[in-house]
Amino acid sequence: MIQRDFYLKRIIHTMWNGEVKVITGIRRCGKSVLLFNLFYEFLLSQGVHEDHIIKIELDQRRYYKFRNPITLCEYVETLILKQKDEKFYLFIDEVQLTTRVADKGNEGIEVSIYDMLNELRAYKNLDVYVTGSNSKGLSKDIATEFRGRATQIYVFPxxxxxxxxxxxxxxxxxxxxxxxxxxxxxxxxxxxxxxxxxxxxxxxxxxxxxxxxxxxxxxxxxxxxxxxxxxxxxxxxxxxxxxxxxxxxxxxxxxxxxxxxxxxxxxxxxxxxxxxxxxxxxxxxxxxxxxxxxxxxxxxxxxxxxxxxxxxxxxxxxxxxxxxxxxxxxxxxxxxxxxxxxxxxxxxxxxxxxxxxxxxxxxxxxxxxxxxxxxxxxxxxxxxxxxxxxxxxxxxxxxxxxxxxxxxxxxxxxxxxxxxxxxx
Structure with a gap:
C-alpha cells in the first residue's frame, strides 16, 4: 500500500485543532484508504484503542440508517458521552450521501449533516474527519457551511x-x-x-x-x-x-x-x-x-x-x-x-x-x-x-x-x- 505521506502528514498536523477535517477529491482517488487505513493505522501506532475510533461508511448497507444526520449524531453521542474523559475519533466516509431531514423534536426545522457535524465538533473529547467526493454534497463553500470551523484537505490521484x-x-x-x-x-x-x-x-x-x-x-x-x-x-x-x-x-x-x-x-x-x-x-x-x-x-x-x-x-x-x-x-x-x-x-x-x-x-x-x-x-x-x-x-x-x-x-x-x- 502506498503510504501517501504528503497527505497523511497534513491530516496529522490538523489533529485536535477544533475543526472538522473535510477530505475531498475525485471519486476513487484514495480518500477512504487515506483515512480508514493509513490514518487509522497511525492512530493505532500512537496507542489509540480501536473502540475509540468510530467508523461510519455511508456507502455500506449496514450504515445506511446513518444517512439521516440526526440518527448519526445521536449514535455518536451515545458512545462519547459515556466516557467524557476519553478521546474519540469519528471517521465518516462519503458524507455527501446524507440527506436533509426534519427535526421532529425541534418544530420540524430542517437539519443537514453540516448542522450535526458542527454540533459534534463542539465536544472536547471528539475529533471529526469526513470524506466527500463532490461539492454538490459538500458545499463549494465548506468554510461557510461549517461556520468557519472546517479544514479542507484536497486529495489528488x-x-x-x-x-x-x-x-x-x-x-x-x-x-x-x-x-x-x-x-x-x-x-x-x-x-x-x-x-x-x-x-x-x-x-x-x-x-x-x-x-x-x-x-x-x-x-x-x-x-x-x-x-x-x-x-x-x-x-x-x-x-x-x-x-x-x-x-x-x-x-x-x-x-x-x-x-x-x-x-x-x-x-x-x-x-x-x-x-x-x-x-x-x-x-x-x-x-x-x-x-x-x-x-x-x-x-x-x-x-x-x-x-x-x-x-x-x-x-x-x-x-x-x-x-x-x-x-x-x-x-x-x-x-x-x-x-x-x-x-x-x-x-x-x-x-x-x-x-x-x-x-x-x-x-x-x-x-x-x-x-x-x-x-x-x-x-x-x-x-x-x-x-x-x-x-x-x-x-x-x-x-x-x-x-x-x-x-x-x-x-x-x-x-x-x-x-x-x-x-x-
Missing part, C-alpha cells in the same frame, strides 16, 4: 512521485506509463494494458458521468458528453463556453446555448473531474474573464475519454505539471504579458504564474526546444515580464538542470515531479 515509489525501475519508462494511464490508485493492481484501459473507461462512463447527470438533474447528457470530449481534446488550450457552444452547434446542427455549456462545465469542476486556470495579466495585475484553460484532474481519465487516439505529450506534460503545482498547495494562473516592441501590441502567454504566499515564479512547459524558433518562442514571454522573480522552463529533452545566460532555470520534468528541483 497518485502523483508521479507516489506512482514511482511503488513501481520503481527506469524513471523514463515509468513516466511514459504515467503519462498514458495517469495515477488512479486501482491501476497499480492491474498488470494488463487492456484491463487498465477498461478500468479507466468504466470509471468515466459508469461513475463520473452518471454522478454528474444524477446529482445535477442534467437533461442533455449528449451535450455533457460532447463538452467532455471537447475539453479532453483541448487541454492546455484557451477556450470559453461561447466558443464551445458554437463548435457544438455546428457539429450537432442545432443551437447550443452558451449558458448551458457554462453550467455543465461548472458541474464538471464541482465533481473534481476537471479544473480551470484563469488568465492573469502580469503587468496589469488583474484577471481576464475569458478565455481560460481547462485541465483534467487525472491525465489517464483524459486519455481514456479520447480512447487513446490523441496522445500529445506536450499538452499532457503541461496538464501533469499543473496538477503537481496544485497538489503542492500553490496558487496557479495562466500568465499574460503584452509585447509592445516596435509598436506591436501582442499578448503572449506564460504557462503558469505560481504563487506561494508572497513568493512568485513563472513556469513554461516545453516538451522539447530543438530549434532556435522554438527556443525563442518559449523564452520571449518570460523575458517580457522584466522583473526579478524566478523563471523556469520545464523540459523533457535535457539530462541535467542548468541556468542559461538570461538567468532562466531549465529543469528536467522528472526532476521536478520527483522533488529534485527547487522551485522557490
Amino acid at each position: 497518485l502523483s508521479f512521485e507516489e506512482f514511482y515509489s511503488y513501481i520503481g525501475g527506469d524513471e523514463h519508462k515509468a513516466l511514459d506509463t504515467y503519462m498514458l494511464y495517469g495515477g488512479m490508485p486501482r491501476l497499480l493492481a492491474l498488470k494488463d494494458d487492456r484491463d487498465k484501459k477498461n478500468y479507466l473507461t468504466s470509471l468515466y462512463s459508469e461513475l463520473y458521468v452518471k454522478d454528474i447527470v444524477e446529482r445535477n438533474g442534467i437533461e442533455r447528457e449528449d451535450i455533457l458528453n460532447d463538452i467532455l470530449d471537447f475539453l479532453a481534446s483541448q487541454i492546455s488550450s484557451l477556450t470559453n463556453p461561447t466558443n464551445i457552444a458554437n463548435t457544438l452547434s455546428s457539429m450537432k446542427r442545432e443551437k447550443v446555448n452558451s449558458t448551458l455549456v457554462s453550467n455543465y462545465i461548472q458541474y464538471m469542476i464541482d465533481s473534481f473531474l476537471i479544473s480551470m486556470a484563469k488568465r492573469y495579466d502580469v503587468k496589469g495585475k488583474n484577471y481576464f474573464k475569458y478565455p481560460n484553460k481547462y485541465y483534467y484532474t487525472d491525465i489517464g481519465l483524459r486519455n481514456a475519454r479520447l480512447n487513446y487516439r490523441q496522445y500529445d505529450p506536450g499538452h499532457i506534460m503541461e496538464n501533469i505539471i499543473y496538477n503537481e503545482l496544485l497538489r503542492c498547495g500553490y496558487s496557479v494562473d495562466v500568465g499574460v504579458v503584452t509585447d509592445r516592441r516596435g509598436g506591436a501590441n501582442v499578448q503572449k502567454e506564460i504557462d503558469f504564474v505560481v504563487n506561494d504566499a508572497d513568493k512568485k515564479i513563472y513556469i513554461q512547459s516545453a516538451f522539447q526546444m530543438n530549434t532556435e524558433k522554438k527556443e525563442s518562442s518559449e523564452l520571449a514571454s518570460l523575458m517580457l515580464t522584466k522583473d526579478f522573480f524566478k523563471k523556469i522552463i520545464v523540459r523533457m529533452d535535457i539530462s541535467h538542470n542548468f541556468y542559461d545566460d538570461n538567468g532562466i532555470y531549465h529543469c528536467n520534468l522528472i526532476d521536478l515531479l520527483l522533488g529534485r528541483a527547487e522551485l522557490f
Whole structure:
C-alpha cells in the first residue's frame, strides 16, 4: 500500500485543532484508504484503542440508517458521552450521501449533516474527519457551511512521485506509463494494458458521468458528453463556453446555448473531474474573464475519454505539471504579458504564474526546444515580464538542470515531479 505521506502528514498536523477535517477529491482517488487505513493505522501506532475510533461508511448497507444526520449524531453521542474523559475519533466516509431531514423534536426545522457535524465538533473529547467526493454534497463553500470551523484537505490521484515509489525501475519508462494511464490508485493492481484501459473507461462512463447527470438533474447528457470530449481534446488550450457552444452547434446542427455549456462545465469542476486556470495579466495585475484553460484532474481519465487516439505529450506534460503545482498547495494562473516592441501590441502567454504566499515564479512547459524558433518562442514571454522573480522552463529533452545566460532555470520534468528541483 502506498503510504501517501504528503497527505497523511497534513491530516496529522490538523489533529485536535477544533475543526472538522473535510477530505475531498475525485471519486476513487484514495480518500477512504487515506483515512480508514493509513490514518487509522497511525492512530493505532500512537496507542489509540480501536473502540475509540468510530467508523461510519455511508456507502455500506449496514450504515445506511446513518444517512439521516440526526440518527448519526445521536449514535455518536451515545458512545462519547459515556466516557467524557476519553478521546474519540469519528471517521465518516462519503458524507455527501446524507440527506436533509426534519427535526421532529425541534418544530420540524430542517437539519443537514453540516448542522450535526458542527454540533459534534463542539465536544472536547471528539475529533471529526469526513470524506466527500463532490461539492454538490459538500458545499463549494465548506468554510461557510461549517461556520468557519472546517479544514479542507484536497486529495489528488497518485502523483508521479507516489506512482514511482511503488513501481520503481527506469524513471523514463515509468513516466511514459504515467503519462498514458495517469495515477488512479486501482491501476497499480492491474498488470494488463487492456484491463487498465477498461478500468479507466468504466470509471468515466459508469461513475463520473452518471454522478454528474444524477446529482445535477442534467437533461442533455449528449451535450455533457460532447463538452467532455471537447475539453479532453483541448487541454492546455484557451477556450470559453461561447466558443464551445458554437463548435457544438455546428457539429450537432442545432443551437447550443452558451449558458448551458457554462453550467455543465461548472458541474464538471464541482465533481473534481476537471479544473480551470484563469488568465492573469502580469503587468496589469488583474484577471481576464475569458478565455481560460481547462485541465483534467487525472491525465489517464483524459486519455481514456479520447480512447487513446490523441496522445500529445506536450499538452499532457503541461496538464501533469499543473496538477503537481496544485497538489503542492500553490496558487496557479495562466500568465499574460503584452509585447509592445516596435509598436506591436501582442499578448503572449506564460504557462503558469505560481504563487506561494508572497513568493512568485513563472513556469513554461516545453516538451522539447530543438530549434532556435522554438527556443525563442518559449523564452520571449518570460523575458517580457522584466522583473526579478524566478523563471523556469520545464523540459523533457535535457539530462541535467542548468541556468542559461538570461538567468532562466531549465529543469528536467522528472526532476521536478520527483522533488529534485527547487522551485522557490
